[in-house]
Amino acid sequence: GDSVTQMEGPVTLSEEAFLTINCTYTATGYPSLFWYVQYPGEGLQLLLKATKADDKGSNKGFEATYRKETTSFHLEKGSVQVSDSAVYFCALNTNAGKSTFGDGTTLTVKP
Amino acid sequence: GAGVSQSPRYKVAKRGQDVALRCDPISGHVSLFWYQQALGQGPEFLTYFQNEAQLDKSGLPSDRFFAERPEGSVSTLKIQRTQQEDSAVYLCASSLNEGAPQGYTFGSGTRLTVV
Numbered sequence: 001g002d003s004v005t006q007m008e009g010p011v012t013l014s015e016e017a018f019l020t021i022n023c024t025y026t027a028t029g030y031p032s033l034f035w036y037v038q039y040p041g042e043g044l045q046l047l048l049k050a051t052k053a054d055d056k057g058s059n060k061g062f063e064a065t066y067r068k069e070t071t072s073f074h075l076e077k078g079s080v081q082v083s084d085s086a087v088y089f090c091a092l093n094t095n096a097g098k099s100t101f102g103d104g105t106t107l108t109v110k111p
Numbered sequence: 112g113a114g115v116s117q118s119p120r121y122k123v124a125k126r127g128q129d130v131a132l133r134c135d136p137i138s139g140h141v142s143l144f145w146y147q148q149a150l151g152q153g154p155e156f157l158t159y160f161q162n163e164a165q166l167d168k169s170g171l172p173s174d175r176f177f178a179e180r181p182e183g184s185v186s187t188l189k190i191q192r193t194q195q196e197d198s199a200v201y202l203c204a205s206s207l208n209e210g211a212p213q214g215y216t217f218g219s220g221t222r223l224t225v226v
Binding site for chain 2: 004032034036042043044045046049051089091093097098099100101102103104
């Protein structure tokens, strides 16, 4: 079946550091790929998405590129801020509607 | 509404009680989903509605779980004879399009604690 594997956390960085959170997937067919973010005390929000190979999703300074050859969708940001502290979830969608999520990676950014 | 609204926000149930969790999706959103999120894990799919039709209920863990969306808008997830392993956050999500190819808008969830 479909699965998503995320880099284990927690991840702790200093402000302005470079961020990478790894995500790899296994899927039948050609999935769409997503990153969701959950800020403390809030619900999950869609951060960015890519629907086909080589697409790059981007939002709020975050980027991720759909790499079919390595079945990966790593999340990156060049300079993190304290306000980026949250839990990040990688997800895929192959069937009509149903998505498969990773277990989440907790990011803490210190001033 | 402006977002996906879930109620109650918190629910404590005694083992064996029945509970009903409500979801108000964004107005006009065709697709509605329920997910279960255990502590420290990602959301796990429960069921999917397209308008009032329940197209996929493959994730419902047992016949104690039942979901409905009778008029294609508000949805209710019902859990009968709750057990401790049902303790989790229940998330509702909606999407304008069929199948949610562009991703979901999530509600804030209902945290269910079974004691």
